[in-house]
Amino acid sequence: MKFRYTLELLTVTALIAFCLVFLYTSSAMKGAGFAGSDNEGSGLIAELSGTPQENFTPLIPQWHPPGGEIESCLFALQAAIGGLFVGGVFGFWIGAQKKP
C-alpha cells in the first residue's frame, strides 16, 4: 500500500526544522531583535542617501496604529479575514461532496 501522507509528513518536518533553526539562531545570535526586514531596508536607505531616517516624511499623510497592541490586532484581523475565506470554502467543498 502506498503511503498517503508524504506531503503532510514533509510539511510537519519542515515546520519543526524551521522552529529548531529559529531556536538555534535566537540563542546563538545574542541581541538579535528579529526586527522586520522592511525596517532594516529603511535603515539602509537612510545610510545610502545620507539622510537620517526621521527626515523621511510621508508623501501622502498616513495613519499609524497607536502602539504595538493595536498593530498586532490589525495584523491578526488581516490573517483572520484570510482564514475565514479558506476555512469557509474548504467547508463548503467538503459539504458539497457529502451531498447525496
Place this chain on the structure above:
Amino acid sequence: MHIMEGFLPWQWCLVWWIVALPFILFGIYQLKKILAADRETLPLLGVTGGFIFILSALKLPSVTGSSSHPTGTGLSTISFGPWITSVVCAIVLLFQSLFLAHGGLSVLGANIVSMGIAGPVVGYGMYRLLRDTSVNIYITVFFVTALADIFTYVTTSLELALAYPAETGGFVSSFILFMGIFAVTQLPLAIIEGIVLALVFKYIVALKPDILVRLKIFSEEKIDNARNDAS
C-alpha cells in the same frame, strides 16, 4: 518587501504606479470575465486569495536575525495567473497601507509591482515551464510558490537600488546590499511557504479536481495521477 511611505522619491513612485496600473486594470477585466463565465471559480478565488491575506500577515523569524513575511501568491498565480493575483495583492497592500502603516499610498505602486506582479510573473513562468512536463503537480506548486516569494524580495531590492545607487559601486553594489537584507532573510521562508502551499494544493486537488481541469490549470491526466498518489 514593503517600501515604507516616504522612503521612495516621488518620481520612482510614479514610475512604479505606471507599471502597476495596466496589470491591475487587466486583472480586474480578467476577473470579471472569468467570474461571468463560471461562478464556480469564486470559491477557488476565495481560497487562493485567502492565503495571500493569511501568509502576508505572518512575520516569521529568519536565520539572519531579522523577520520577514511570506507572500502567499503561489496558489493564486497557478490558478488565475499574475494579472488577477495583482488585483488581490493590491487589496491586501491597500489594507496594510491604510491600517498598518506598512507601505503607503505613494509607494503602493512599487509594492504591488514587487509582490503582485514581478514575483507572480516569475512564478507563472515557472508554472508554464513545468505544466506540460512530467514533473509532479506538487513539485510544480512548490517551485512556483517559492520563486514567486523570493522574486518579490529581489524586486524590492531592485526598486530600492534603482532609487538609491551607492556612491561607490552605484546600482550594483546597492542592489547587493539590499539583497543581503531582503532576499537572504527570505530564502528559508520561501522554502517553507513552498512546502506548505504544496500541501494546501493537495487538498484542493482532492476536493475540487473538476475546477482545476475546467480552468485548464493542469491536465486531467496529471490531476488523476496526483489524486492516485494521494489515495
